[in-house]
Amino acid sequence: MVSLIRFCCSELVLIELFFQYLVAGLTYGTIYAIVGIGFNIIYNTTGIINFAQGEFVMLGGMTAVSLHAHLPLPLAVLGAVVITMIIGGLIEIAFIRWLVKPSVLRMIIITIGISILVREAALTVWGEGVRSLPYFTGNEVSALSFGGVRVSPQVLWSIGVCSVVVLLLNLFFKYTMLGREMRACASNRDAAALCGIPTRNMVTLSFVLSAGIGALAGCVVSPITYTQYNIGTGLAIKGFTVAILGGLGNSMAAVAAGFILGILESFSIWVLPTAYKDAISISILLAMLFVRPSGLFGNREAMRLKDF
Amino acid sequence: MMRARFAPVLALVTVITVVQLLTFAAGREFYLTQLTMTAYYSLIVVGLCLLMGFAGQISLGHAGFFAIGGYTTAVLTTLDLSAYRDLGVVSRLASLGVLSARQDLYGGHILCVHPWVAFAAAVLLALGVAWAIGIPVLKLKGHYLAMATLGFGTIIFSLVLGTQRFGAADGISSVPPFPLLPGMSVSGGSSLRVLNYYFAWLLVAAAMVLLVNLINSRVGRALRSIHGAEDAASAMGVDTARYKLSIFMLSAVLAAIAGVFLTHFNGGIGPSEASIMKSVRYVAIVAVGGMGSIWGTLIMSVVLNFLSLRGSFGTFDDAVFGGILILIMLFAPDGIIGSDLRALVRKFLPKADVVKRPEK
Numbered sequence: 001m002v003s004l005i006r007f008c009c010s011e012l013v014l015i016e017l018f019f020q021y022l023v024a025g026l027t028y029g030t031i032y033a034i035v036g037i038g039f040n041i042i043y044n045t046t047g048i049i050n051f052a053q054g055e056f057v058m059l060g061g062m063t064a065v066s067l068h069a070h071l072p073l074p075l076a077v078l079g080a081v082v083i084t085m086i087i088g089g090l091i092e093i094a095f096i097r098w099l100v101k102p103s104v105l106r107m108i109i110i111t112i113g114i115s116i117l118v119r120e121a122a123l124t125v126w127g128e129g130v131r132s133l134p135y136f137t138g139n140e141v142s143a144l145s146f147g148g149v150r151v152s153p154q155v156l157w158s159i160g161v162c163s164v165v166v167l168l169l170n171l172f173f174k175y176t177m178l179g180r181e182m183r184a185c186a187s188n189r190d191a192a193a194l195c196g197i198p199t200r201n202m203v204t205l206s207f208v209l210s211a212g213i214g215a216l217a218g219c220v221v222s223p224i225t226y227t228q229y230n231i232g233t234g235l236a237i238k239g240f241t242v243a244i245l246g247g248l249g250n251s252m253a254a255v256a257a258g259f260i261l262g263i264l265e266s267f268s269i270w271v272l273p274t275a276y277k278d279a280i281s282i283s284i285l286l287a288m289l290f291v292r293p294s295g296l297f298g299n300r301e302a303m304r305l306k307d308f
Numbered sequence: 309m310m311r312a313r314f315a316p317v318l319a320l321v322t323v324i325t326v327v328q329l330l331t332f333a334a335g336r337e338f339y340l341t342q343l344t345m346t347a348y349y350s351l352i353v354v355g356l357c358l359l360m361g362f363a364g365q366i367s368l369g370h371a372g373f374f375a376i377g378g379y380t381t382a383v384l385t386t387l388d389l390s391a392y393r394d395l396g397v398v399s400r401l402a403s404l405g406v407l408s409a410r411q412d413l414y415g416g417h418i419l420c421v422h423p424w425v426a427f428a429a430a431v432l433l434a435l436g437v438a439w440a441i442g443i444p445v446l447k448l449k450g451h452y453l454a455m456a457t458l459g460f461g462t463i464i465f466s467l468v469l470g471t472q473r474f475g476a477a478d479g480i481s482s483v484p485p486f487p488l489l490p491g492m493s494v495s496g497g498s499s500l501r502v503l504n505y506y507f508a509w510l511l512v513a514a515a516m517v518l519l520v521n522l523i524n525s526r527v528g529r530a531l532r533s534i535h536g537a538e539d540a541a542s543a544m545g546v547d548t549a550r551y552k553l554s555i556f557m558l559s560a561v562l563a564a565i566a567g568v569f570l571t572h573f574n575g576g577i578g579p580s581e582a583s584i585m586k587s588v589r590y591v592a593i594v595a596v597g598g599m600g601s602i603w604g605t606l607i608m609s610v611v612l613n614f615l616s617l618r619g620s621f622g623t624f625d626d627a628v629f630g631g632i633l634i635l636i637m638l639f640a641p642d643g644i645i646g647s648d649l650r651a652l653v654r655k656f657l658p659k660a661d662v663v664k665r666p667e668k
Binding site for chain 1 (some may be wrong): 366445447456460467581593595624626632
């Protein structure tokens, strides 16, 4: 009611403010969506929730900042993505590949352990400082104006990169041999193995892939949100919220859910202190888990058949 | 049977006494401070062991319950009500003994909630929260359960960190001593160090007696059946939801009690006590101790917490716990005090509460 009265008083300012919040929400939404997709890729091939997912985003951003000291920006980003992919693959080979039918509890604890080790290693290598990449085009103050609403070009970069990633992933899973093999592995691992698909390699590949897109997201949003050694856990929880919100395993729905969460979170600042922002999104996660664990767009019946 | 069951408790009491005498003889009584803190952390860990090892439910939010206990008592015992002395409610509460007057650091007279009342409030709050959270959360399984409890822990952490009344990033300091008997209170004073040490460890011993009894009772058997196969247990008439909830509440209360006393012992509490890393650390200790062994968990809790509090791991404190988690889960998911050692223990203690269970 109060906000309604305020709305009438200063309609114009408020509409602009509304769009500013919307844009901020979309920016955060893209990164949540990409982390959520990362969860889904690994979950689909292995049935594992990788609690170290947020760490890939941090690693990508941090590595790119370090490389940028010596290399031009595009090469630094490319290098960071490749290095993080290699790290993701190595993690899978070292800690997960050789386990025989591990229990869910065991996998949860192992991936949590991995995320702690990666974070502590990052703390040792890069220290506690907050870092960021320069803006890809323009700088902090440059903005494109859309009818009074000012949008930083970096926001367009992050939304654009997210769209391209989603598009490429879709093409990859639909039309390439490798993508189809991964999907086969996702729908029935034993049957896939019987067809001669190297399922173990598919699992490694899924880690490499999700590390890569995580790192890319980490680079693109680094100029706006900054990168620090400990951003991983928060991002992992948000990404998981998004994955659940969209329905676990459904990458396209995760994008929509990412935008929903980002926007909700950004508008929550309107009513509540910023410090409670995280509490809001996690409350959404809890409510979702309690009421509709199959997700907004998921199928309840199908969910019941899944194994947890 | 009875003797075998409680032999470890007697051993614990003996070890506690011997350790105290040893530190006295070696002139290293300052170790007792860390050992007292270790006792309180162990209280949380054994409660979590019951939840994880016996009821088979993971909780990545137990630091949240510790923080609920610690912050409740810290807020209530430092909230100065003397300005409202003339208010009817306040004066009535004061005459009932709910409030107690004391001097603050600067000699001013302040009127705060009595620590015992704060203790009751903390335990009730933890019970209430565990009940409210537990009903929906414990319906979840696997990843969802882990994430939901992690989410709960994160909410508590961000509330504590974001609220001025809770001291935000600084936490709450100058929490008064907790009076137990005339001349004895839970506080960090060096004159009370030995007494505090014994109080903390007797609390742990009492908790162990409670847990040992529980594990060897009808409840314990029901819990093990839930861990083994929940659907089968439920088909056999075990009220799985109720058992899981009561164990969750019990472990939450143990964590809250530890939080209350440790806060009074340290004279304050900070937001790091509510952090996710703390919760993960408790899970790590339970994992190392062997999921189904409260004694193994207690031993590992003492070793790891003591080393950590003495600063033996330096700046790699968190990394050490992360590394331990991975190594244990990769190579010895039954804990290092696992089958070999347990078989050895069983030789000495026939039918003790050491139960080996195949991994789920």
